[in-house]
Amino acid sequence: MLSYAIRRLLIAIPTLFIVITVAFFMMRIAPGGPFDQERALPPEIEKNIKAAYDLDKPLIEQYGIYIGKLFQGDFGPSIKIRDFSVAELIMAGAPASMQLGLSAIAIALVFGVAFGTYAALRQNSAVDFAVMGVAMIGIAIPNFVMAPLLSLVFGLYLSILPTAGWGDGEIQYKILPTIALALPQIAYIARLTRGSMVEVLHSNYIRTARAKGLREKLVVNRHAIKGALLPVVSYLGPATAAVMTGSVVIESIFGVPGIGTYFVKAALNRDYPLVMGVVIVYAVMIIMLNFLVDMVYGLLDPKLKSH
Amino acid sequence: MMNKSEKTAMLEAAGAPDEIEGRSLWRDARIRLFRNKAAVGSMIVLGIITLLAIFAPLLSPYEYDQIDWGYIQEGPNWENGHIFGTDGNGRDLFIRVLYGARVSLAVGLLATAVSLAIGVTYGAVAGYFGGRIDNIMMRFVDILYSLPFMFFVIMLMVVFGRNIFLIFVALGAVEWLTMARIVRGQTLSLRRREFIEAAHATGVSNFKIIFRHIIPNVLGPVIVYMTLTIPQVILTESFLSFLGLGVQEPLTSWGVLISEGAKVIEASTWMLIYPAVFLALTLFCFNFIGDGLRDALDPKDR
Numbered sequence: 001m002l003s004y005a006i007r008r009l010l011i012a013i014p015t016l017f018i019v020i021t022v023a024f025f026m027m028r029i030a031p032g033g034p035f036d037q038e039r040a041l042p043p044e045i046e047k048n049i050k051a052a053y054d055l056d057k058p059l060i061e062q063y064g065i066y067i068g069k070l071f072q073g074d075f076g077p078s079i080k081i082r083d084f085s086v087a088e089l090i091m092a093g094a095p096a097s098m099q100l101g102l103s104a105i106a107i108a109l110v111f112g113v114a115f116g117t118y119a120a121l122r123q124n125s126a127v128d129f130a131v132m133g134v135a136m137i138g139i140a141i142p143n144f145v146m147a148p149l150l151s152l153v154f155g156l157y158l159s160i161l162p163t164a165g166w167g168d169g170e171i172q173y174k175i176l177p178t179i180a181l182a183l184p185q186i187a188y189i190a191r192l193t194r195g196s197m198v199e200v201l202h203s204n205y206i207r208t209a210r211a212k213g214l215r216e217k218l219v220v221n222r223h224a225i226k227g228a229l230l231p232v233v234s235y236l237g238p239a240t241a242a243v244m245t246g247s248v249v250i251e252s253i254f255g256v257p258g259i260g261t262y263f264v265k266a267a268l269n270r271d272y273p274l275v276m277g278v279v280i281v282y283a284v285m286i287i288m289l290n291f292l293v294d295m296v297y298g299l300l301d302p303k304l305k306s307h
Numbered sequence: 308m309m310n311k312s313e314k315t316a317m318l319e320a321a322g323a324p325d326e327i328e329g330r331s332l333w334r335d336a337r338i339r340l341f342r343n344k345a346a347v348g349s350m351i352v353l354g355i356i357t358l359l360a361i362f363a364p365l366l367s368p369y370e371y372d373q374i375d376w377g378y379i380q381e382g383p384n385w386e387n388g389h390i391f392g393t394d395g396n397g398r399d400l401f402i403r404v405l406y407g408a409r410v411s412l413a414v415g416l417l418a419t420a421v422s423l424a425i426g427v428t429y430g431a432v433a434g435y436f437g438g439r440i441d442n443i444m445m446r447f448v449d450i451l452y453s454l455p456f457m458f459f460v461i462m463l464m465v466v467f468g469r470n471i472f473l474i475f476v477a478l479g480a481v482e483w484l485t486m487a488r489i490v491r492g493q494t495l496s497l498r499r500r501e502f503i504e505a506a507h508a509t510g511v512s513n514f515k516i517i518f519r520h521i522i523p524n525v526l527g528p529v530i531v532y533m534t535l536t537i538p539q540v541i542l543t544e545s546f547l548s549f550l551g552l553g554v555q556e557p558l559t560s561w562g563v564l565i566s567e568g569a570k571v572i573e574a575s576t577w578m579l580i581y582p583a584v585f586l587a588l589t590l591f592c593f594n595f596i597g598d599g600l601r602d603a604l605d606p607k608d609r
Contacts, residue, residue: 015450026462140590142542144549144562145583148569156573237452245457249549253569263458264550267465279458290452 001298008294012287019283020070020276024063027272053079066276075280076273080266086277090259094281096166097251097258101243101285103178108185108239113232115186116193120228121220123198131190138187143246147180147253164255177254181246185239192235197228226300233297237290244282336527339603346599349592356589360412363405371406372557374398383577392577394567403559404582410560411586414474415541419533421479422540426486427529431517433487434494445491448484456481457543464552471554474547478540489532493525527604534597538590545586561586 050056053076054065069076075086119131154176155163167173200206201224209219248260259278266274340346359366369375374397375389383392391400433444460477497503498521506516541561547553548562549569561582568579 011446011450018450022459023462026459136591136594137587139594140538140587141583142545142586142590144546144569145565145579145587148572148579149583152572152576241456245546248457248461249546252550264461264465264552267462275462279462282458 004298005295008291012291016280016283016287020067020280021063023276023279024066025059027270027275028059028062053077070280075277078266078271078274080269080271081274086273089262089274090277090281093257093259093262096256097247097260098285099174100177100181100250100256100258101240101247103174104181104185104243104247105236105239107178107182108189108243109232109236111182112186112189113193113229115190117197117220117225117228119190120194120197120201123201128194132194135187135190138183139191141184143180143184144249144253146183147177147250150176150180151254166256177250177256180254181243181250184246185243188239189232189235192231193228196231197224200224200227203227230297230300233293233300236293237286240289241286244286336600336603340599343599343602345595346603349595349599352588353592353596356408356585356592357412359405360408363402363409366405367399367402369399369402371402371559372398391581392575394564394578395571395575398557400564400578400581403564404561404585407559407561407564407582408585408589410471410554410558411541411544411562411589414471414478414544414560415537417475418478418482418540418544419536421475422482422486422536423529423533425479426483427490427522427525428517429483430487430490430492431494431521431525434491435498435513435517435521437495437498441491441495445488448487452484457546460543460547461550461552464547474544474553478543481543482536482540486529486532486536489528490522490525493528494521497521497524531597531601531604534593534600538593538597541586541593542590 047056054062057065066076073087075090077085078089081089115131115135119128122128151163154161161176162173163176165173205227206219206224209223210216214222244260247258248263250256251258251260252264259281262274263278265271266278363371369389375393376397377387383390389399389401391404394400394403429444429448433441460481463473463477503516503520506520511519544553544560545562545565548560549566551566553562554560564582565579565586568575568577568582572579
């Protein structure tokens, strides 16, 4: 198990490095720069500004400088949002984004598994079809449609929840964005759980458990769940990525002051350091969660444990 | 001249049962698929949406970029021909939703074709050669899997401008990973089979074995996954368009229309509802067809 963990960790580091490198060069080979304006700057001033951000040096050297600073924890200054460093902006935005993302995943996991198991235990009944039908709707309605609909219904018609902003982080501001972000994932996880649960319930070891007279509740909770959760656990990696990309949209719809809102704006403005910073934060989170998922998978799956 | 049954008999005698069995497998699957009401209903709905998209210019008295100054952001009205209402620029929403369908469906199909080409070839090569090559190739896929890919696509769109061909390629390049994994798994179990060995023994080149013998035999799961990739791609394209990174005005796609509608949802709900219903309906149908195909092609799953 330990060597498995180390091996996984050894893959995670170069992966992060690849992300940084690809993102860096993709940003730079593109036409356009952060100082393109309607009115061209006088050449001397442009030269000075570029020199201040090291943009006048050869690309490889810029890359070297960036990596060097990154190792010291320095993400550089934001080019467009004056007087703020990228690190400051990320520190300001990250808490809201993380809370949003993590609570969405947690909610998706709890409700998805619960609904999926419930449907699987009543396979082909009306309840099963109802749950799976609703799950299909959850998949077919993207979160950027669900979000305005939710704010229309709960914010305007019922006016029980605020439709935008984050307040001081009070719970009523978090409900709508979190639900909008979690719904498609609840649907996916419910479908996955139902599928694998149905399969597990037909397997031999469950028949054995039943044959020795265990109560149905114990059969499900102690034996079936563990096997049925394997595909769900391995889906958590892609789910994390989906939730994080989704939060870019959700944050801008609900006006959440997170790092997702920065990303699109910064990319459009060619604010190189800020884009890089946000990509790195997201990449670290995704890679970390993937690593965690691999570890949990190793613990759950006896076939991997022996390695 | 011999008639058909004689031919079949001769083929059987010549030891070509493989081909006949294969055909009946597909026929079986087709029968099972057509028995699935949800899948058949979905195919009909999708067919209608496709026809509407193809014949869009004939179906409305308005052009998709024509501004009707008398009706700016007016609700649905059958009398003046704006059956879905008009948008903030006085353009007919019905025709714009249909033009959006063109873009969304085209992106879905073409990007899926790109992902298919890359994924199937990659997976088949990895699975066929096996060993170290397989190891390296699949590790590469693992690494790509854990990247925040959408961010690269967003950067790509921002950086190289909103070129519609770039959307196809970028989305195709993102979606091939799972396809590669599926095909590789299937290929691994195929490559030790007798007919591949026979091809080897008669001196068929590796390239030919992969494309003539391996790939046709993995088509079942590939088709299933393909039907599930199309809605995925359509969704991603809408997502990009929603962020303002998709197709450009005056052309439109469902994502663009939804994002325009979302901004004025309080005053003009119809601007969100119509494109959203079309998008959701399409995704719904593709998912049902995909599920139906899986049940049809893989009966042991039931």
